[in-house]
Amino acid sequence: MEHPNNIVFSDLALELKDKAHEIAEKYVRPNAAKYDRAQEYNYEAAKAVAEAGLFKTFVPKEYGGHGAGVLALCLVTEQLARADSGFGVAFAVNALGSFPIILGGTEEQKQKWLPQIANGEKFVAFCLSEKYAGSDAGGLSVTAELDGDEYVICGEKKWTTNGGVADIYSVFCVTDPSSKSRRISSIVVEKGTPGFSIGKIEDKMGIRTVPVVETHFDHVRVPKDNLIGGRPGQGFKHAMMTLDCARPGVAAQAVGAAQGALDLAVVYANRRNQFGQPISSFQMVQKMLADMAMKTEASRWLVYSAAAAVDAGVKNITKRAAIAKCFATDTAMEVATDAVQIFGGYGFMEDYPVAKCFRDAKILQIYEGTNQIQRMVIARNLVRESEALKYIEDYIPREVQQTFQDEEVITGV
Numbered sequence: 054m055e056h057p058n059n060i061v062f063s064d065l066a067l068e069l070k071d072k073a074h075e076i077a078e079k080y081v082r083p084n085a086a087k088y089d090r091a092q093e094y095n096y097e098a099a100k101a102v103a104e105a106g107l108f109k110t111f112v113p114k115e116y117g118g119h120g121a122g123v124l125a126l127c128l129v130t131e132q133l134a135r136a137d138s139g140f141g142v143a144f145a146v147n148a149l150g151s152f153p154i155i156l157g158g159t160e161e162q163k164q165k166w167l168p169q170i171a172n173g174e175k176f177v178a179f180c181l182s183e184k185y186a187g188s189d190a191g192g193l194s195v196t197a198e199l200d201g202d203e204y205v206i207c208g209e210k211k212w213t214t215n216g217g218v219a220d221i222y223s224v225f226c227v228t229d230p231s232s233k234s235r236r237i238s239s240i241v242v243e244k245g246t247p248g249f250s251i252g253k254i255e256d257k258m259g260i261r262t263v264p265v266v267e268t269h270f271d272h273v274r275v276p277k278d279n280l281i282g283g284r285p286g287q288g289f290k291h292a293m294m295t296l297d298c299a300r301p302g303v304a305a306q307a308v309g310a311a312q313g314a315l316d317l318a319v320v321y322a323n324r325r326n327q328f329g330q331p332i333s334s335f336q337m338v339q340k341m342l343a344d345m346a347m348k349t350e351a352s353r354w355l356v357y358s359a360a361a362a363v364d365a366g367v368k369n370i371t372k373r374a375a376i377a378k379c380f381a382t383d384t385a386m387e388v389a390t391d392a393v394q395i396f397g398g399y400g401f402m403e404d405y406p407v408a409k410c411f412r413d414a415k416i417l418q419i420y421e422g423t424n425q426i427q428r429m430v431i432a433r434n435l436v437r438e439s440e441a442l443k444y445i446e447d448y449i450p451r452e453v454q455q456t457f458q459d460e461e462v463i464t465g466v
């Protein structure tokens with residue numbers, strides 16, 4: 054196993070990043086405002102992404118992909134999101150939806166679906182959240198019952214990103230309501246399957262180029278071969294493993310979003326004259342720009358380090374992924390807010406792109422696990438790992454240790 058902090062950019066990853074930058078500046082940025090206003094998917098950019106082979110980035114080589122890994126996925130996502138955060142997720146959500154198959158699928162399932170995803174022929178979505186199960190991902194109610202050789206799926210999913218555009222849906226369903234730990238399974242549902250439909254299309258504050266919808270399952274019958282991994286009860290684990298791999302991708306979207314807002318703020322501050330000089334010459338504006346740059350750069354390296362750890366096969370990447378996601382997405386919101394401030398009155402107007410940066414940033418702190426959930430995950434892992442620090446216990450005052458034992462203090466995590 055490689056050292057977890059060894060961040061190596063392969064030639065392929067850098068090549069994919071450059072291609073993503075080219076596409077972002079040619080097809081994404083120039084049309085970002087148009088698709089945002091119309092709340093329409095940018096198919097032209099998605100086609101360019103497919104033709105450049107960028108959907109191959111996260112698909113293993115054996116299934117028609119580049120096998121370039123999560124670090125490369127992050128580099129590509131960052132470039133796309135820098136031009137339009139909404140398009141960044143429109144791309145990255147395909148990886149999120151594919152990870153259950155990549156990580157947990159059988160050989161046949163990988164052979165069947167991954168090559169089409171790699172070619173950009175088929176888009177993917179991840180159906181986990183429900184009306185009454187958001188942060189509590191284990192509390193699902195969509196059911197899948199085995200009937201002969203088929204699963205029959207009933208219920209509704211909420212906030213399916215890419216819903217309607219996607220052809221392949223990784224759907225998390227309750228297959229064993231009586232079980233605590235093996236309650237959930239992940240099952241692939243393909244577009245066009247009778248009983249499967251798109252419900253409400255959400256009218257969103259940001260990331261408006263990518264659809265977020267309700268997905269409805271009215272006695273949807275799929276072959277039991279669509280059960281990811283072939284064994285029921287693996288779904289929750291698949292969901293958690295998927296999120297561990299995908300959260301660095303959301304974090305990369307946040308780095309792109311922050312960099313995009315910072316780029317705009319710097320250019321504006323150099324052009325905007327007040328009191329006879331560019332506002333970039335004022336120390337208060339300089340401080341804001343410097344803080345924005347520092348935090349963006351810190352986020353970037355946290356993200357690369359988490360992604361590199363995933364690629365290196367580091368065993369427990371949950372905490373690293375959560376740290377990167379939480380820090381980078383909080384940073385994106387902060388940087389976008391400051392970018393609006395630097396634009397002043399113009400920043401508040403939709404005529405200028407920075408208002409969209411602000412609207413787009415908010416969801417980053419919410420989806421793929423709210424930042425409250427990330428902090429909980431980080432704290433849980435810290436407490437677990439503290440066993441390894443037992444050797445410094447003697448440095449904690451004895452009276453305090455005694456109090457802990459007497460009162461059986463529960464940490465709450």
Ligand code: CAA
Pocket residue numbers: 146149179181182187188189190191212213214233234289290293294296297371419420421422423426430
């Ligand atoms: N990897 C593997 N297994 C894991 C795991 C991980 N990272 N985390 C937990 N598990 C396993 C545990 O070991 C445990 O297994 P056993 O039952 O065998 O012991 C089981 O899963 C249950 O674990 P917990 O007790 O920790 O579960 P919990 O109910 O306390 O919930 C949680 C954990 C972290 C809060 C989880 O529910 C969670 O991540 N919630 C947030 C959900 C989320 O991120 N939703 C985003 C939806 S996707 C979206 O937004 C995308 C979009 O469209 C763009």
